[in-house]
Amino acid sequence: MTQQPPGYGPSGQPPHVRWTPPPPQGYQPPPGYPPPGYPQPVPVAPLAPLAPAKPTFGSALFFVGGLLALMWAVETVDFLMAGALDSYGILPRRIDRLPAVLVAPLLHFGFGHLMANSLPFLALGTLTRMAGRREFWLATLCAVLGSGLGAWLLGPPRSITAGASGVIFGWLVFLLVRGLIARNWKQILLAAVVFGFFGGMLWGVFPTVPGVSWQAHLGGAVGGLLAAWVVGGRPKPRALTR
Template structure:
């Protein structure tokens, strides 16, 4: 039986796409600063049907420069690592993590809160990279998971309630989204072998 694999993506393409998306986040935060935080209202308000579309763009918005800066390096590193497994896999992981993270925040966050920021997507990239090796059984992906866990594993504690002002709900949803994306993209690979 012949096997097809997606074409490998170059590092320059990964940096261009993921870095470009990060640049959009920085431009939006600059616009938000100039407009006295007018974009913050486009975050996710829990259980408000009118805010459901905000699930799609809330990851691009941040509550100030410190929030954006803290998300920038993990978004770039984990996003590029995800993108290197293929552009389509990156898109699927990004979209699934965004939607599951946003819907989880929309369903579970406290009344009167607004959720925004890329951390749900970051958790999606993290768990995607951690579990895809389980489905593919490829040593290279398992080794990447070990390195990623060594660097970012303690971040997984962010899926637990505890830190005021941090949306554990979005983190948890993003983490679940990353696992779902890995399953959707790689579970058939383990069955074919």
């Protein structure tokens, strides 16, 4: 029978300490513990932060499709109310209508307006969502605020601005620029494909089409550029290898 050191329990552990390796960070064992002949604690290096999993194509498409369905529902209600919701758009330089910046992307001037925005909204929104949840919300918030403030500050007097095109321009510029800033060749390749399909939309930041808010497009593009700079210049968490 093995003789245990004085004061130790039958398992060889001190009666007042429950030793569970690895020890908590910063834990200092009592003097003389563990005694000679017992396993010594092994320092454990802190784990690198895990990068959050990015949404898959299916989940991103479902999520952005849900936002698009919400816009169609809002437009249906607006149709049944004879366009009454259109008055909640952005009125330039009206302080009391500044909160409309947040709701204007959900409103459209008829189903034709919404149909024109649906495909680029779904495609660019899905690609932006696949870049990461934080990246998506950052790009979307910057695009909403940028496009709304652009229309509020620069829009012509006695006009109403509504529609998701400013958000679409923000997503487009975000996808085009973030790869160049981050120097990621995969993102640059994706940007080239996006530009091939939607690059012609960039002319919308200039006053070329009457009745179209180039101010909202320009503001959304600036917001997307800001989001790309924040995301591309931020160090990414290192993936944990086992």
